[in-house]
Amino acid sequence: xxxxxxxxxxxxxxxxxxxxxxxxxxxxxxxxxxxxxxxxxxxxxxxxxxxxxxxxxxxxxxxxxxxxxxxxxxxxxxxxxxxxxxxxxxxxxxxxxxxxxxxxxxxxxxxxxxxxxxxxxxxxxxxxxxxxxxxxxxxxxxxxxxxxxxxxxxxxxxxxxxxxxxxxxxxxxxxxxxxxxxxxxxxxxxxxxxxxxxxxxxxxxxxxxxxxxxxxxxxxxxxxxxxxxxxxxxxxxxxxxxxxxxxxxxxxxxxxxxxxxxxxxxxxxxxxxxxxxxxxxx
Amino acid sequence: xxxxxxxxxxxxxxxxxxxxxxxxxxxxxxxxxxxxxxxxxxxxxxxxxxxxxxxxxxxxxxxxxxxxxxxxxxxxxxxxxxxxxxxxxxxxxxxxxxxxxxxxxxxxxxxxxxxxxxxxxxxxxxxxxxxxxxxxxxxxxxxxxxxxxxxxxxxxxxxxxxxxxxxxxxxxxxxxxxxxxxxxxxxxxxxxxxxxxxxxxxxxxxxxxxxxxxxxxxxxxxxxxxxxxxxxxxxxxxxxxxxxxxxxxxxxxxxxxxxxxxxxxxxxxxxxxxxxxxxxxxxxxxxxxxxxxxxxxxxxxxxxxxxxxxxxxxxxxxxxxxxxxxxxxxxxxxxxxxxxxxxxxxxxxxxxxxxxxxx
Numbered sequence: 001x002x003x004x005x006x007x008x009x010x011x012x013x014x015x016x017x018x019x020x021x022x023x024x025x026x027x028x029x030x031x032x033x034x035x036x037x038x039x040x041x042x043x044x045x046x047x048x049x050x051x052x053x054x055x056x057x058x059x060x061x062x063x064x065x066x067x068x069x070x071x072x073x074x075x076x077x078x079x080x081x082x083x084x085x086x087x088x089x090x091x092x093x094x095x096x097x098x099x100x101x102x103x104x105x106x107x108x109x110x111x112x113x114x115x116x117x118x119x120x121x122x123x124x125x126x127x128x129x130x131x132x133x134x135x136x137x138x139x140x141x142x143x144x145x146x147x148x149x150x151x152x153x154x155x156x157x158x159x160x161x162x163x164x165x166x167x168x169x170x171x172x173x174x175x176x177x178x179x180x181x182x183x184x185x186x187x188x189x190x191x192x193x194x195x196x197x198x199x200x201x202x203x204x205x206x207x208x209x210x211x212x213x214x215x216x217x218x219x220x221x222x223x224x225x226x227x228x229x230x231x232x233x234x235x236x237x238x239x240x241x242x243x244x245x246x247x248x249x250x251x252x253x254x255x256x257x258x259x260x261x262x263x264x265x266x267x268x269x270x271x272x273x274x275x276x277x278x279x280x281x282x
Numbered sequence: 283x284x285x286x287x288x289x290x291x292x293x294x295x296x297x298x299x300x301x302x303x304x305x306x307x308x309x310x311x312x313x314x315x316x317x318x319x320x321x322x323x324x325x326x327x328x329x330x331x332x333x334x335x336x337x338x339x340x341x342x343x344x345x346x347x348x349x350x351x352x353x354x355x356x357x358x359x360x361x362x363x364x365x366x367x368x369x370x371x372x373x374x375x376x377x378x379x380x381x382x383x384x385x386x387x388x389x390x391x392x393x394x395x396x397x398x399x400x401x402x403x404x405x406x407x408x409x410x411x412x413x414x415x416x417x418x419x420x421x422x423x424x425x426x427x428x429x430x431x432x433x434x435x436x437x438x439x440x441x442x443x444x445x446x447x448x449x450x451x452x453x454x455x456x457x458x459x460x461x462x463x464x465x466x467x468x469x470x471x472x473x474x475x476x477x478x479x480x481x482x483x484x485x486x487x488x489x490x491x492x493x494x495x496x497x498x499x500x501x502x503x504x505x506x507x508x509x510x511x512x513x514x515x516x517x518x519x520x521x522x523x524x525x526x527x528x529x530x531x532x533x534x535x536x537x538x539x540x541x542x543x544x545x546x547x548x549x550x551x552x553x554x555x556x557x558x559x560x561x562x563x564x565x566x567x568x569x570x571x572x573x574x575x576x577x578x579x580x581x582x583x584x585x586x587x588x589x590x591x592x593x594x595x596x597x598x599x600x601x602x603x604x605x606x607x608x609x610x611x612x613x614x615x616x617x618x619x620x621x622x623x624x625x626x627x628x629x630x631x632x633x634x635x636x637x638x639x640x641x
Contacts (some may be wrong), residue, residue, distance in 0.1 A: 176366045179333050182353040183360050184427070185383030190354075198370040 024255075031056045031252035038247045056248030060256065071236050071253055078216065078233035079260070081147060085154030086211035090204060092155075093162025098192060100163070101170035102178065116167055119160040127220045130156075138225055145229045153221050158211040165210065169203030170196070202271060209268045213261060233257050283344055284308050285330070285435060285470050290339030292325055292494075299325040300336065301494040309434075310467040312486030314502070315474040318517060322494040323474035324363075327437045330472065331358050343435070354383075356435075359428035363440040365420035367412045373399075373423055374408035380431045398430035401460055418449040425460070432466065438473045442480070454480060478518045482506060490514050507636035512629040515559050521587060523623070524565075524597040526558045535619065538593040540572045545619045547633055556632065559623035562587070562600035568616035579607040590615070 029046065030038065037043045037050035046052040062068020096119070099105075100112050134153055135144070143149030173196065181191035222232035231239075237253045240246060285307040292300040300322050307313055315323045328334045330341065332353035341348040348356065359380075367376050377398055381391045399405050402422040412420060421441060428436055441457075442450045461471060461484070475481060481488055481502050488505045490497040497517075498510040509515035515523040528537025531553050535542045574590035574597070581587075586601040590613070599615060607613070624633040 174364060174366065176362050176364055177368070179328075179331075179353075180360070180362070180366045180368075182333065183331055183356075183358060184380035184431070185354050187352070187354050190383075195368055195370075199368075 027251040027255055030247050031249075031255060033248050035248075053248075056246070056252040059246070059249040060253055069236070069240060069249065069253075071233065071256070074231045074233045074236040075256070077147060077230060078257075081150045081154055081232060082212055082215035085151050085158050085215050086208060088151075088155050089158035089162045089211050090208055093159045093207065094166050094197075094200070094204065096159075097163050097166030098170055098196065100167050101173075102175065116163065119163040122156065122160045131221070131224050134221065135224060144225060145227045147230055149225060150222065150230070150232070153225060154215050154218070157218065157221070158215055161210050161214060162207045165207040166200070166203055169200060169207075173199060205268060205271055209264055212264055216257075216261060285341070285343045285348075287330070287341045288339055290326075290329060290336045290341065292329065292334060292336045298322075298494040300329065303339070303491075303494070303496055305489065305496075305499075307470045307472065309470055312461060312471045312473065312484060313489065314481045314484055314486050315472065315489050315491055316476070316478065316481050316505070316518060317474070317491035318476055321491045323491055324439050325494070326491065327360065327439050327472065327474060330435065331360050331437055332356050357431075357433050358435040358437060359431045359433035360437040361421070361424045361428050361439065361441045363443045365417055365424060365444065367420055367423050367427070369412050371412070372408070373404065373410050373412065373415070376412065376423055377427045377430050380427060384431075394430045394432070395426075398426040401429055401463075402426040403456070416449075418445055418453060421445065421453070429460070429465075432469075434469060436465070436469055436471045438471070440475055441473075443476065454483060458483065478506075478520045481518070488518075490517055492517060508631060508634045509559075509623075510631050512557060512559065512625050515623065515625070515631075519561055521562045521598045521600065523559045523561055525625075526560065526595050526597065527555070528558050529553075529555045530624070535622065538595050540592075540617075542617060542619045542622075545622055545635070547620075547635055547637065548622065548624060551624060551633055555627060557625040557627070557629065559625055560597075560617055560621060562598045563602075564618040564621040565597070565599035566616050566618070567599075567601060568614055571614040571616035573612050573614055576607050576609055576611050576613060578609065579605075588613070 029044070032046060032052035032054070033043065033050055034053045034055055043049035059068045060071045063070050100116055103112075105112050105115060134156075138144040138149045138153070141149075143152065177199070178191050178196060181195040182188070186194055217234065218232075219234040219238065222235050223238075226232065226235065234257065237250070237257055240250050240253060285305075287303060287305045290300050290303045291298065303322075303326060305313075315326060317323050325334060329336055330348075332348070332351065335349060368379060371379065374395065377395045378391050381394060386394075396405075399408070402425050404419065404422050404426060407415070407419070412423065415423065421444075425438075425441070428438075442453055445453060465471060471486075473480075473484060473486070485502050487500070488502050489499050490505060492513055498505060498514045505514065505518050509518055509523075512523075512525060516525075526537040528535060530536070530544065530548060530551055533544055535544055535548065535558065537558060572592070574592045576588060577591050577596070578589040579586060580589075581604050584602070584604060586603065586605050586607075588599040588601060588607065590597050590599055621635050623631065623635065626632045
């Protein structure tokens with residue numbers, strides 16, 4: 001019985017790992033292929049099946065004038081927009097979450113939970129519903145097709161995530177901790193940044209991770225709200241797929257765009273595996 | 283120069299959390315607040331600390347209006363029933379935290395912290411993380427932080443309730459020592475608890491609180507000997523005092539078809555119906571006694587608690603040895619009539635074996 005269980009366990013783990021990792025390996029190998037090795041027959045092993053070439057990667061940094069696609073600028077655009085929007089979302093979202101967790105708000109029938117739900121409801125709506133208002137809004141204030149406009153929109157998208165995660169986190173930090181800080185001579189601001197914030201680092205990391213992931217992978221708004229001036233990485237990668245699909249540079253750019261998330265995952269994984277994300281406070 | 287509260291009421295929802303509570307706490311004294319859970323003990327302590335503002339009433343300390351002073355300037359210290367420490371700081375930093383907030387000199391801080399660590403017996407634990415400590419040790423850190431502050435008002439909110447039995451006993455002993463030697467003469471110590479035994483051992487002035495109302499104030503001995511009404515008698519005894527509805531005539535005390543010879547202190551009572559109170563420890567097993575049916579028998583430590591029934595009356599007897607009983611078995615017990623209390627129909631104390639009455 002237990003042997004069967006062990007067998008099945010490892011079988012499914014192996015199956016799933018292959019299922020997840022295989023496309024990556026395929027993309028890695030494809031990125032080093034040329035037109036011939038992609039289109040003639042199925043090839044697997046470099047040097048044996050096909051002659052590896054760096055052409056797929058070189059195209060990415062060449063300017064369009066020289067027949068390249070130049071994803072360097074969109075890459076830095078994406079980093080800038082994602083990081084700025086995430087940072088602002090985390091700062092504002094954490095403050096909002098702390099207030100929602102600790103103070104009681106009353107305005108007509110609106111209570112704390114309603115306000116929290118209002119934040120989360122921004123994510124419940126299908127993005128397509130938001131696209132037209134955002135478009136009109138940005139064109140009115142003249143921020144269409146600009147990095148700043150994208151940052152503004154991404155804050156709207158990311159802050160609910162930060163608020164949601166941090167409200168839940170703060171609710172699990174005992175109120176008595178803040179009270180003890182007050183009794184020990186901190187005013188409410190000192191209590192927040194001297195006691196509550198240092199104990200919220202695990203929550204901040206998780207919230208930050210989710211903001212970065214959701215900001216980085218967004219294609220829809222990046223596509224709708226930009227034209228020629230500014231381009232973000234996801235749009236640029238998809239745009240590579242023209243009449244003839246350059247599978248090699250498409251694979252290379254896909255790998256490059258996934259890389260930051262993998263790095264984030266590895267950093268966060270250390271915190272996750274330490275087990276101090278939820279158990280930091282008893 | 284006292285901490286004086288007058289007619290404090292706090293009613294955040296439909297129910298009173300504090301209802302017309304007044305007190306006058308003098309420096310250098312120990313006060314215990316006794317009450318069951320949700321009786322308003324924590325609310326009262328938080329009100330004194332400044333974490334809650336009462337809807338009505340006033341609090342003054344050293345002739346100043348306390349309510350106008352924010353928490354962080356009140357110089358009080360509080361230990362919670364949950365072990366609240368700063369998880370991101372180690373033991374030493376936890377204790378220095380309030381002192382650094384008050385910008386004391388490093389030498390002064392070191393001296394105060396070392397002293398506090400010594401008092402609570404945590405010398406050598408300075409660099410430990412809070413999470414590495416046991417519950418009892420965490421509570422000691424919280425206590426050390428409160429002591430090191432040398433606050434003029436020290437609030438302890440059921441500090442032992444979340445500890446296991448052994449540790450509770452041990453820390454309770456230590457508390458008595460710490461309170462007698464570790465506190466200066468101008469500290470007001472306020473200690474809340476649900477445990478009557480703690481109240482008796484700490485032996486301070488007691489306030490009995492129930493549903494936000496003060497039921498009785500007085501020295502621990504007085505509360506124990508002359509509980510002013512049935513509620514106090516219930517709250518201040520563990521197990522709660524047994525109540526038997528019955529009547530008294532010239533020669534006898536009668537309840538549930540049992541007739542006992544009248545004790546001396548009942549001689550002058552009017553002949554009518556009473557609620558008689560008798561502590562669980564004043565009931566003994568006796569071959570010649572009255573027959574009761576066992577509903578439940580629990581062994582607690584070296585004692586056995588018998589839940590007994592006869593007619594409409596349910597009582598608890600405390601037997602000071604470990605014995606095995608069968609449920610629904612009949613046992614014979616004897617009441618120590620000299621320790622009977624009489625409470626009127628209005629539940630007020632009428633006669634006590636220790637001579638107190640409530641008029």
